[in-house]
Amino acid sequence: MGMNELRAVFAALSDETRFDIVERLMKVGELPAGDLVTDAAISGPAISRHLKVLREAGLVGQRAEGTKRFYSVRPEALKTISDWTIDHRAFWEAGLDRIEAALAAEEDTWQT
Template sequence: MSDLRSVFAALSDETRFDIVERLMKDGELPAGDLVSDSTISGPAISRHLKVLREAGLVEQRAEGTRRLYAVRPQALKTISDWTIDHRAFWEVSLNRMAAALEAEEDICPTSD
């Protein structure tokens, strides 16, 4: 898996994000299906798929003349692991914000 920054950079593009979402929902698909359901050209889809492959998000396999694409489960696990690792940061930050709001409410109570 490439570095996580390249993964998030690849997913920051709406078309690439949609491709990954589609592959997650429908499973492995030939490139032609991704092109036929898109408003952009085949060469443009191909370039997006290359970025996703280079970021380690999707894998490609050949079946005759067709190229089939699928999401790499390891890539999603890496994203999930990163999110879980950073969960503590968000929990602490949200807890501090809740405490600050409670303190402000104690100082300036609203009248009901």
């Protein structure tokens, strides 16, 4: 997944309703769209628009069974977020380690 796709994922998750949908699907697994509408304080068409954004961002998958549409979180999308976060965590930890070393060197200078 490239940076544009990653931006789309973060943009999709920046909306509270979409974030809540992903959280719910992660907790309970695959659900029909009707269950997501029942639990939300918004209309069915609004949920459909949110699900479309999540699908286009690659966060959720959809499968049809008769007239029902079932949605589930795509683990590979979440892995991409996790990988990006871990990569950036290493960047910050390395920077903090350098600051700590510089402060220790400075302290040694003051003590001598």
